[in-house]
Amino acid sequence: MKLLVLIGLIIAVETHQFLVQDEQSLRNDMVRQQLEARGINHDATLDAMRKVQRHLFVPPQYRAQAYADSPLSIGHGQTISQPYIVAYMTQLLDLKPNHRVLEIGTGSGYQAAVLAEMVNEVYTIEIVKELGQQAEKLLDSLGYANVTVIIGDGYKGLETKAPFDAIVVTAAPDEIPPPLIKQLKDGGKMVIPVGPPAAVQTLILMEKQNGKVVETKLTPVRFVPFTRSQ
Numbered sequence: 001m002k003l004l005v006l007i008g009l010i011i012a013v014e015t016h017q018f019l020v021q022d023e024q025s026l027r028n029d030m031v032r033q034q035l036e037a038r039g040i041n042h043d044a045t046l047d048a049m050r051k052v053q054r055h056l057f058v059p060p061q062y063r064a065q066a067y068a069d070s071p072l073s074i075g076h077g078q079t080i081s082q083p084y085i086v087a088y089m090t091q092l093l094d095l096k097p098n099h100r101v102l103e104i105g106t107g108s109g110y111q112a113a114v115l116a117e118m119v120n121e122v123y124t125i126e127i128v129k130e131l132g133q134q135a136e137k138l139l140d141s142l143g144y145a146n147v148t149v150i151i152g153d154g155y156k157g158l159e160t161k162a163p164f165d166a167i168v169v170t171a172a173p174d175e176i177p178p179p180l181i182k183q184l185k186d187g188g189k190m191v192i193p194v195g196p197p198a199a200v201q202t203l204i205l206m207e208k209q210n211g212k213v214v215e216t217k218l219t220p221v222r223f224v225p226f227t228r229s230q
C-alpha cells in the first residue's frame with residue numbers, strides 16, 4: 001500500500017514537471033531533435049521555428065502534442081504540417097528579410113507566422129473561410145502585422161501584389177497552377193507538393209532563372225488536396 005502511494009506520488013511529481021517544462025524548452029527540443037538532427041541548418045529558419053508558439057496554432061485538445069513530430073488536425077478536414085516539413089519547405093525558399101512571400105493554404109496560420117518572422121511581407125490565401133478568419137485573428141493577436149490573410153481560391157495567386165520572391169503551397173494540386181508560375185519573380189523559388197489527392201505526392205522546388213522554369217523533384221510527401229472554388 002505504502003509502495004503504491006509512493007509510486008503515485010512519483011508519477012504525480014513527474015507529470016507536474018512535464019507540465020511546467022515551459023513551451024520554450026519544448027520548442028528548443030523540437031528544433032534540436034526533429035530539425036537539426038535531420039539536416040535543417042538554415043539559421044533564420046531554425047530561429048523562427050524556435051520562436052513561433054506552435055501550441056497556439058493547434059486546437060486546444062491537441063495542445064499537449066503541439067511539439068510532437070507529426071501533423072495535427074485543425075478541423076474542416078485540414079491539418080497543420082509536421083514541424084520538420086514546415087522547416088524543410090521554409091529552408092528551401094532561401095528567404096531574405098526584404099522578401100515578399102505568398103503562401104497558398106493558410107490553415108492554422110502557423111507556416112505564415114514562421115515566414116513572418118523571416119521576411120517583410122507575407123500574403124497568405126485560404127479557401128475555407130472559417131479557417132482563414134480564425135488564423136487572421138490569431139496572427140493579429142500575436143502582433144504579426146506583416147501578414148495579410150486573404151479568403152479565396154489560391155489557384156489564381158495574388159496578381160495585385162505580384163511578383164513574389166518566394167511562393168509556398170501547402171495543399172497539393174495535380175499540377176503547378178500556371179498563375180503561380182507567372183507571379184514568381186525571376187530568381188525566385190516556389191515549393192509545392194504536386195500529385196493526386198489522397199495519395200503520395202512529390203515535393204517540388206521550382207526556380208525561375210532568366211525567365212526559364214527549372215523543376216527539381218525532392219521527396220515524397222502527403223498533403224491535403226488543393227481544392228477549387230466553384
Ligand code: SAH
Pocket residue numbers: 078079080081104105106107108109110111112125126127128131152153154155170171224225226227228229
Ligand atoms: N500552412 C498551413 C497548413 C494548412 S493545410 C498551416 O501552417 O497550418 C492546407 C490548407 O490549404 C487547408 O487549410 C486548405 O483549406 C487550404 N487550401 C486547399 N486548397 C486551397 C486553395 N485552392 N486556395 C487556398 N487554400 C487552399
